[in-house]
Amino acid sequence: MLSTARNLLIDRARRAQIVAIETFADMDTLAPTIDELTPERHLAARSELNLLQRALNLLPARCREVVELRKIEGLSQREVAARMGITEDTVERQVSKGVRALAVALHAPGLASSGAAARPGSALRKEGTIQMKSKELNEIEARAADWIAERDRSDAGLPPERQVALDAWLDASTAHRVAFLRLDHAWRRANRLQALQSASPALAEPTMWLGLARLARPQVYRAAAGICLAVLALLAFTLVADFRTSQPAQNYATKRGQRESVALSDGSRLTLNTATQLRTAVTAQTREVWLEQGEAFFDIAHDPQRPFVIHAGRQTVTVLGTKFSLLREGEQLRVAVLEGRVQVKSARGNPVILTRDDAALADGGNVLVSKKSSEQLSASLGWLQGKLVFDEVSLADAARQFNRYGRMQLVIEDDAAAGIGIGGVFDANNVEAFARLLHAGFGLNVQIAGDEIRVSSPVR
Known part of the structure; x- marks a missing residue:
């Protein structure tokens, strides 16, 4: 029909x-x-x-x-x-x-x-x-x-x-x-x-929503225009209502080194980082996500009638409309808020409200909140562009981040090398280039053995 x-x-x-x-x-x-x-x-x-x-x-x-x-x-x-x-x-x-x-x-x-x-x-x-x-x-x-x-x-x-x-x-x-x-x-x-080119034949076809302007013969077709607009409104309402009430639970997963963007029927967008698993369920009454493992960025459409709830182990995150990221590692949950307000509640603790530039580490019954600079938050979101942004982190921490993304794993073999400070922006999926940089910039020994890149201090 x-x-x-x-x-x-x-x-x-x-x-x-x-x-x-x-x-x-x-x-x-x-x-x-x-x-x-x-x-x-x-x-x-x-x-x-x-x-x-x-x-x-x-x-x-x-x-x-x-x-x-x-x-x-x-x-x-x-x-x-x-x-x-x-x-x-x-x-x-x-x-x-x-x-x-x-x-x-x-x-x-x-x-x-x-x-x-x-x-x-x-x-x-x-x-x-x-x-x-x-x-x-x-x-x-x-x-x-x-x-x-x-x-x-x-x-x-x-x-x-x-x-x-x-x-x-x-x-x-x-x-x-x-x-x-x-x-x-x-x-x-x-x-x-190029999709904005109004003269494009593709745009002339009925594959998009059209706004109606004037009729060539208004006296003859004014009534027809009203009927058309009414039908359009009815169709749009029916379709939107159907999309909002009948979307089944969906499972999403990324492999190591992959990213995926997901658009939900309520207008929210999720971006999954490497090795992430989550499940979504959006209905006319509720909006829920279960983050099983990994990291995701949430751009949530505002809807005061349907709070958006994310379950991550023993932690629950609730928002109305905001932008933030979550990283789940076992039962630990890291939260970084880019915009809006986010409520974090652990299984045994009281709810904690986070606002812009807030970061939190939730573990069991504790939620530790800290204030971050815009630069620090930007660094934590570098993965959205496939980048790892380090600001004076140890080489050991940098290696741990790289190892989340690729088959090749960085192994730092001694404490002296592990403690070297690293800063900069690097391609998350190019650990080999990073290793070459360690050799050229610090004179570290770099050896490849199977799926491992072994890094050590030079022999004196």
């Missing part, structure tokens, strides 16, 4: 020459029919597209116009220059600025231009640490953005001699590769802005 009503509505709208003034598309415009557009995909697409639009709005005016023409209308840099009456070199410079600005705006929650995003690591040895100065980082990111903008100038990519130069620059430093990959990911992600 719903399909029949939908088809009738579309047919009437087309014959009445209804003009669409508001279009929301799936971010990849892949769904060929409404029937295949699940609520989870629709929510995820809308959320992603809205995020990209907000990021676009943050760009300076000229830079935004260049990015819009390049990413939404799909013009080449040469065509953008002709359209705007500027040189191609100017377009390339604006693309470079846009790449950096989008990377900042699209960074993981809490990871902005300061803090973790402004502290990629390099193999600079200083007082026993691997660290990166902000000035050096800015120079590296600016160069990475220039490379991406230059490559974007031609569909064929860089000329061979320039590709060789780029490869040499990337090989020169881990920090170069980290900056390039982060910015390149943001620029490619902006391709989804």
Whole structure:
């Protein structure tokens, strides 16, 4: 019946020459029919597209116009220059600025231009640490953005001699590769802005929600427009009610080194880190998650009528609408609050309320609360971008973090090496590069034996 009503509505709208003034598309415009557009995909697409639009709005005016023409209308840099009456070199410079600005705006929650995003690591040895100065980082990111903008100038990519130069620059430093990959990911992600192109044939099909504007012959079709809007409202209400009341319990799991993003029917989003298992159940009355093991970031839609409850062993976390992360290791639960208020209750203790920048360690009947800086919280959320952010942690702690992600395990063989201080940003799934950095930066012995990378102090 719903399909029949939908088809009738579309047919009437087309014959009445209804003009669409508001279009929301799936971010990849892949769904060929409404029937295949699940609520989870629709929510995820809308959320992603809205995020990209907000990021676009943050760009300076000229830079935004260049990015819009390049990413939404799909013009080449040469065509953008002709359209705007500027040189191609100017377009390339604006693309470079846009790449950096989008990377900042699209960074993981809490990871902005300061803090973790402004502290990629390099193999600079200083007082026993691997660290990166902000000035050096800015120079590296600016160069990475220039490379991406230059490559974007031609569909064929860089000329061979320039590709060789780029490869040499990337090989020169881990920090170069980290900056390039982060910015390149943001620029490619902006391709989804093409879903905003109202002239796209995909958007003209009934695979998205349409806002109705005016009728070509209002005196004849005004009544029809009212009926159409009423049918749309009824369909939307029926579909939403059905999604909210009939979603069964779902199990999600990631393997070692994997991440997964999950969109729930209430509008909440969960991001699972490596080796994580959880179960969700969202109904018209309740919203619950059981975190069996691992780590997850929660972006919870506000709903005062349905508190969102997470069960993690003997601990219970309750929120209405907020952003926070949970890490469960056995019966220990670590909580970090990015926004809003979070209630943590252990099996034998009283509830504890956490607010922004609060962190807590719940273990049995105790909940230990501490205040963190924005930089410290950003570091703890680096995994959302596949990064490990260390701020003066011991090599032993850094190895423990790396060992959560990959098959290859770091083994620190002596106390002197284990106590070395480490700072910087590293690829969580590239422990081999980290080991090479330990050898180059500290002169440590590094040996690979099967699935282990053994690290020890040099023999004196």
